[in-house]
Amino acid sequence: MRHRRHLLLTLSAPSRTYAAELLGVWGIVTVVVGSGIMAERLSSDVALQLLANTIATTGGLVLFISLFAxxxxxxFNPVVTVVQWAAGRMPGRNVAPFIVAQVAGAxxxxxxxNAMFGLDAVNVSSRVRDGGPIIAGEVVATAVLLLLIEGFLRSDRAGLIPWMVAAWITAAYWCTSSTSFANPAVSIGRSLSDTFAGIDPTSLPMFFVGQFVGGAVGCVVARLVFD
Structure with missing residues (x-):
């Protein structure tokens, strides 16, 4: 035990921060993609596949957000990171390393x-997700996500964020046309798996636009309501 503690202390504080971001996003994407693969193998019912994917994702979000907060x-999300910087809660020099860690983890x-289920480690997704309605779904999903994060931070209830993020993503999987990616890093990771949770890389640019627009909308609404 003493030896283990010594090894942990050799990591600098910034390194631990970036490692936490990488590991957290790694865990979430492993859950999202892995549960999607398992669901496809267990049932041909798309609604049941989405339900299984939702349940697993909800659990993963609560776990990893609580663990690494x-x-x-x-x-765990470039949109959230940019907003934290814009709000003056983190220095600008940390933004790029945070996002790199998040994308690497995804x-x-x-x-x-992919590897756990015997697929090629990288198999680029061919699942096209495009069109105005789907991008609108990403705007809504990310706007509400940022609204709730900023709302709970501004009202001194940060301890509820892991549960509320999981609650919203659970709902958004079912009520948004895009099934709520709401995260550029996670979107990139999911493009590397041609399975239930995948997204064709050609769909990513407009997803990013929708996500950042949604993030901005959520922040503006939070400021109007909570400040």
């Missing part, structure tokens, strides 16, 4: 899930 804030999560 004390280390990095469990941002890619590793997809590779892990």
């Amino acid at each position: 004390p280390v990095s804030g469990a941002q 890619c590793l999560g997809a590779v892990t899930a």
